[in-house]
Amino acid sequence: MKFVSFVRVRIFRTLVLAFTVGCLLAVLPSLAQSNSNQSNSNQSNFNQTNSTASIMLDGRKIFEVTPSEQYSAQERAEYVNQVLQEQVKTAESPISVEIKDQQKIPVIEINGQHLVSVTSEDTPAGRTTQEQAEFWRKKLQTVIQKAQYERTPMYLIQAIVISMACVLLAIALSWVLGKLWCNWLKPQLEKDAAESAPLEGAKQPNSPKIAGQFLLGLIRCAIWIYALIYITNQFRQTRQLSRIVTDTLITSLTSDLIPLGDNSYSVLNLLILTGLFVGLILLAKVIKQGLRSRVLRFTGLSRSSQETIAVILNYAFIFITSLVLLQLWGLDISSLTVFAGVLGVGIGLGLQGIAKEFISGLVLIFERPIQVGDFVDVGGLMGTVEYINVRSTEVKTLDDITIIIPNSKFLESEVLNWSHHSSVSRLKIPVGVAYGSNLTTVRSALIDAAKEHTDVLVQPTPRVFFKGFGDSSLDFDLLVWISEPRKQFQIKSDLYFRIEVILRHRGVEIPFPQRDLHVRSGSLPVDISPQLVESLAQLSQSLAKWLDQQPTANPPQDGNGHK
CATH class of the missing domain: 2.30.30.60 (SH3 type barrels.)
Known part of the structure; x- marks a missing residue:
């Protein structure tokens, strides 16, 4: 049942990953192909975009104006924004927004004060100036009412309550996500890894666990960013700053900044392309694991052959799919020739070590x-x-x-x-016994110890060689053959334990290093000069005279007066 469950989980993950990558391959290339058309349209509309200015009130964008015969779009927008701010601040009663005609040009007035004239340049195709003026008037009326309401204490209390509720909701969502991760998703990933470890014969990496933690962090960050944006939009003092930050972030992500070949790409496009490459690498990893554990295992090939085939197919799949992805994305591969030349120079100069290891890996x-x-x-x-x-x-x-x-x-x-062409290898066990031991007994004891070990092969048979006469022992070599080189140290230890027991049981002594020192008596011929003999005689006479001149001390007496 565990095997069936494991297979189902693996197949489900593979299908989900393949479906996701397929959807990206189907949808995103069309988006990339439209980049060039979009960039051209953006270029054609660049002057038009820069020739308009936005009418804002408390951070809310109402509409945009174009230049007139006397004033630029920015000058018109600054005047309208200033009038709106003054009227909203000073007016206590509802503000009236009306339309009047001056020389056949609709003019929007606020509380009787001129606000903006609606020209033909401000009117899109298919709409008259009167219709455009009425459209602007309704938007102005709605935004002004909201601005007046936001300046009341009631709205301030409401905004504070909503902000606190938003913070509490963000905290609750983060806590729920953490609980789901700790109590459900993380144990499930650990269980899958534990179940798959015996099947694949190796310890499973914790990459799914790391990916889950990273995804959890991204979701939590998204929740708090959205909460922060929502809270700042509740207050007119921070709404303008929030809008500027949001617009700047969106513009920096979606603007065409990086030219590659004939097309230009935004940061968002490159992030999507990077995510697509990551998905392809994960898909290649899943395919490699499936080949190694589901297909190649039943071919009868050795483990090394299976690994070689899986590695070759993995890198071939990544290389081919990367080229196909770049072509579908609209990137001309021929435009990368200069980059390839620079990369070649970098490999020749600064990346010699990496190139050396890469070529060595291919050779292996x-x-x-x-x-x-x-x-x-x-x-x-x-x-x-x-x-x-x-x-x-x-x-x-x-x-x-x-x-x-x-x-x-x-x-x-x-x-x-130790395993090249054949895993059978020979072990040499040196053994020394004391002089005078029965060599036949020693030989049979070593052979018996080798045959009793289960990891020692029967064929070739164990053999014993008499190496020679050592300083303190008779030296032998026990030669045995094993099929698991990894266990050679354990096998040696087991054999030494068994050899010691058998030799001691059969009365064979294992010696320790000995050294014999022989000392012989005799006279040493010494030649002394006459001057030295004369000096020693004079010294002896002087010492005797000095001793005679010294006073003799009274000997001690016992209690009876005897010396």
Whole structure:
């Protein structure tokens, strides 16, 4: 049941990811193809956009005006905005907005004061100036009523209550998302990883967990950004600033800033393209795992061959789909020739190390001097090869520590591969016994100890060699063959334990280092000069005279007066 559940989850994830990428491939390229047309239309409307100015009241955009014969659009907008602000501040009663004709030109007046004249340039096609004036009048009336209401204490209390409710709602949503992550999604991801680990034979990476935490953080940030924008729009003092920040952010994301080839792309387009590439890489990873665990496993190939095929297909899929994606996105690949030339120069100068590791990785993948699953010794680091990438190789040591080794080290230094072509390898167990031991007993004891171990192969049979006479022992080598090089240290330890027990049981002594020191008596011929003999004689006479001149001390007496 666990296997079926695991397969269902994997298939569901694969289908969802494939559907998402397919939708992006179907929708986003059309958006990219329209970039050029949109940029052209934006360019054609650039002068028109810059020739208009917005009429604003308390941060709300009402309409836009165009230049007249006497004034520019900015001058007209500044005058209208100033009049609106003064009328809203000073007027206590409702403000009247009326339309009057002056020389056949509709003029909008506010409380009898001239506000703006509606010209033919302000009127779009299919509408008269009178209709445009009436349209502006209604919008002005609505916005002015809102502005007057926002200056009342009742609205201020209402805005504060709404803002506090918005903050509380954002806190509640963040808390609910955290609870859903901790109590449902995170345990489910850990359960899936635990169930899939035995099937794939390796510890699963925690990339889904990291991706989930990152997505949770993005959702929380979006909630608080939206709450902040909504709160600032409730107050007229901050609405203008909020609008400026929002418009600047949207403009910076959607404006065509980066030219590539014949088209120009915005930051948002590049972000979407980057997300699409990430989706393709994730899809390639899912396909690679599916090939390795669902298809190649049943082909009967070795683990190293399966890994090689999966890696080659993975990089081929990424390369081909990247080219197709760039073409569908509207980016001319031929426009990247200059970039390719610069990249080639960078590889030749500053990226020599990366290029060296990349080429070494290709040599390892295709020539296969080492393969996934081999037990190797590289510079004193012993472990099992887990993955061979184009830049580095992952080796898991006997301490279950993963070490990342550059690929060039496998080609430039000596590598001891215990599993190359065959996993059967020979172990040498040196043993020393005391002089005078029965050699036949020693040989049979070593052979018996080897045959009793379950990891020692029956064929080839264990063998014993008499190396020679050592300083303190008779030296032997026990040769055994094993099929699991990774367990060689454990096998050696087990054999030594068993050898010691058998030798002690059969009366064979294992010696310790000994050294014999022989000392012989005799006289040493010493030649002394006459001057030295004369000096020693004079010194002896002087010492004797000095002792004679010293007073003799009274000897101690006992209680009876005897000395």
